[in-house]
Amino acid sequence: MPPTTYLDRILDAHRAAAAADRRSRGQVEAAAEQAVADGPTRGFRAGLAADHGAGHLAVVAEIKRRSPSKGDLAPGLVPGRVAESYAEGGAAALSVLTDADAFGGSPADLAEARSACELPVLRKDFTVVEVDVLDARAMGADAVLLIAAALDDHELADFRALAVELGLDALVECHDEAEVERALEAGADLVGVNQRDLVSFEVDTARAVRVAPEIPADVVRVAESGVRGPDDARRLADAGYHAVLVGEALVTRPDRAEAVAALRAARTPA
Numbered sequence: 001m002p003p004t005t006y007l008d009r010i011l012d013a014h015r016a017a018a019a020a021d022r023r024s025r026g027q028v029e030a031a032a033e034q035a036v037a038d039g040p041t042r043g044f045r046a047g048l049a050a051d052h053g054a055g056h057l058a059v060v061a062e063i064k065r066r067s068p069s070k071g072d073l074a075p076g077l078v079p080g081r082v083a084e085s086y087a088e089g090g091a092a093a094l095s096v097l098t099d100a101d102a103f104g105g106s107p108a109d110l111a112e113a114r115s116a117c118e119l120p121v122l123r124k125d126f127t128v129v130e131v132d133v134l135d136a137r138a139m140g141a142d143a144v145l146l147i148a149a150a151l152d153d154h155e156l157a158d159f160r161a162l163a164v165e166l167g168l169d170a171l172v173e174c175h176d177e178a179e180v181e182r183a184l185e186a187g188a189d190l191v192g193v194n195q196r197d198l199v200s201f202e203v204d205t206a207r208a209v210r211v212a213p214e215i216p217a218d219v220v221r222v223a224e225s226g227v228r229g230p231d232d233a234r235r236l237a238d239a240g241y242h243a244v245l246v247g248e249a250l251v252t253r254p255d256r257a258e259a260v261a262a263l264r265a266a267r268t269p270a
């Protein structure tokens with residue numbers, strides 16, 4: 001047996017939490033339906049496409065208190081304040097970690113960040129059951145993360161269809177060409193290539209650049225993880241990414257708005 005990885009452990013914890021969930025499906029559905037009745041989502045995919053269409057590299061700015069690989073990044077951050085500075089810097093969207101155990105986040109962080117700005121918000125978490133998708137809508141998210149490595153083909157397609165039904169965009173996170181293939185098969189129109197291997201935690205920029213051409217032109221492409229600054233961002237923009245998703249390099253900075261603006265400008269003029 002291969003050793004249990006961080007990803008396995010996090011997924012096991014999420015599956016155990018889902019199994020221990022005493023709420024009925026009807027209860028969770030009602031909460032999601034209430035959110036749908038309260039109003040439409042803000043358009044996460046459309047926001048990235050629009051900013052890219054306007055000549056920028058779209059920035060998905062992440063609110064991340066800590067990570068399993070780096071420990072505390074910004075444990076005392078105030079989500080509303082951080083959201084304001086990201087918006088001021090020109091972020092196209094936010095990503096908010098809602099996983100508590102490994103990342104120190106919460107649904108309350110997402111709600112606070114979203115109400116502090118007009119930006120669409122991705123719920124960054126480990127989606128393992130359909131209830132997670134319903135919860136994402138109920139907590140106010142505009143998009144949900146589906147990690148290809150954590151889901152089988154049926155789950156990927158079903159969870160994505162449910163997200164679409166609820167008005168959520170689904171960011172399907174891939175790590176290699178085979179996973180991109182599976183994402184497309186499941187109908188993905190928004191694909192993230194995670195440069196960090198969720199098993200070894202190693203970041204490989206060459207991989208994101210190599211995988212990019214595998215993704216069709218009508219799919220919005222997001223490069224995730226390990227983007228340290230404008231130089232990294234420019235390489236990814238040149239490789240065909242519409243957007244970068246950046247956590248650590250933004251959350252640890254005193255001048256978060258300027259750091260976002262510098263990433264957004266990191267595109268070689270056509």
Ligand SMILES: O=P(O)(O)OC[C@@H](O)[C@@H](O)c1c[nH]c2ccccc12
Pocket residue numbers: 062064124125126173194224225226227245246247248249
């Ligand atoms: O902090 P970074 O290296 O900029 O990475 C952000 C983001 O890509 C990373 O947080 C992430 C990518 N995929 C995930 C899945 C779950 C939790 C976290 C992640």
